[in-house]
Amino acid sequence: MGRSALRLREKSRIREYSAPRFYEIAFDLNRKGEVDFLVHCFKRFSPRRVRSVVDIACGTGPHLMRLADRGYAMSGLDLSPRNIEFLGRRLAANGHEGELVVGDMTNFRLARPVDAAICMQDSQGHLLTNDQLVAHLKSVARCLKRGGLYVFDRYMASSWTNPARRWSWSKRRGRLIVRASFSALNDVDPVSQVFRERMTLEAIENGTRRLYRQNHLSRMVFPQELKALVELAGGFEFVQWFFGFKPWQVLERSRHPIIMVVVLRKK
Ligand SMILES: C[S@@+](CC[C@H](N)C(=O)[O-])C[C@H]1O[C@@H](n2cnc3c(N)ncnc32)[C@H](O)[C@@H]1O
Structure with missing residues (x-):
């Protein structure tokens, strides 16, 4: 290290x-x-x-x-x-x-x-x-x-009706391109205030594509x-x-x- x-x-x-x-x-x-x-x-x-x-x-x-x-x-x-x-x-x-x-x-x-x-x-x-x-x-x-x-x-x-927010973007570093999408405040449970976050990272490097998905709870x-x-x-x-x-x-x-x-x- x-x-x-x-x-x-x-x-x-x-x-x-x-x-x-x-x-x-x-x-x-x-x-x-x-x-x-x-x-x-x-x-x-x-x-x-x-x-x-x-x-x-x-x-x-x-x-x-x-x-x-x-x-x-x-x-x-x-x-x-x-x-x-x-x-x-x-x-x-x-x-x-x-x-x-x-x-x-x-x-x-x-x-x-x-x-x-x-x-x-x-x-x-x-x-x-x-x-x-x-x-x-x-x-x-x-x-x-x-x-x-x-x-x-x-x-x-910021809204009581549909608080969900979604963003998509891509970033390049050298030969690596990462396409990202992220969404938060999906399916908010009104009692526990817990919601779902979804993240997808698609990485393209030297002709190889890798997909990484994460879906977790947040509050x-x-x-x-x-x-x-x-x-x-x-x-x-x-x-x-x-x-x-x-x-x-x-x-x-x-x-x-x-x-x-x-x-x-x-x-
Ligand atoms: C949304 S990321 C943010 C990371 C960084 N602060 C940033 O701004 O990019 C959330 C981070 O929280 C960490 N995490 C989740 N639960 C945790 C816990 N109970 N204690 C410490 N870290 C935790 C995850 O491993 C992850 O790295």
Whole structure:
């Protein structure tokens, strides 16, 4: 693993996210803009200079890598050993070190507390009950220093009739083309708030076509419910929320928001 400190603490219980190379290319979307927003939050809302950050459910590390490039000391946690191995190689190839952990975001610890935590691309949606979300918030609070920030994004329903959203796009890197389609908020169960996410990655490289499909459950929380769960978990004060990664677009003043980006501060 070169210089990156890879620690496999727990075997994955899921087989999702097992095509990290294609995923990383397909989802290399607005990452720079998102990282600019995160850095803005660190500067605007943290009482101390943010130097160390943990990326929770870091996946293939689009934010983690960019923050490491900007000089932050990074740790990453993900349930998928394949993602963590892939990211370990990326970190080492770019001369960075970091604590990478295979683990569950509802119950984890870091070697040292950090100044900020992030959880991006609606990864919290993988927590399918309020109990899991509260356990997660408690775990995150434990790994932060006092005043530490927690920034995360969540999909939200902007319509009561048909909240489902679908996107299709393609990306090329060298000789590899990845055609992606992704849909969220399908078949929302009105009681559990659980819905289905579907992802297809079609990779074409040197005349060979590979198809990767993933279909999993996710869950949405309503904004006011989220605030109440933060209170219930304890440990955090609410700082601000936004529609998307735009510091001027505060959630209450946004029309038809489909993503809320939330900033919490450890008490
Ligand atoms: C939508 S991907 C996002 C990855 C990355 N944050 C990004 O922005 O590209 C969700 C990630 O959550 C991870 N994951 C799912 N359930 C998890 C859990 N209980 N604990 C930690 N990671 C989990 C998956 O392995 C996957 O890498």
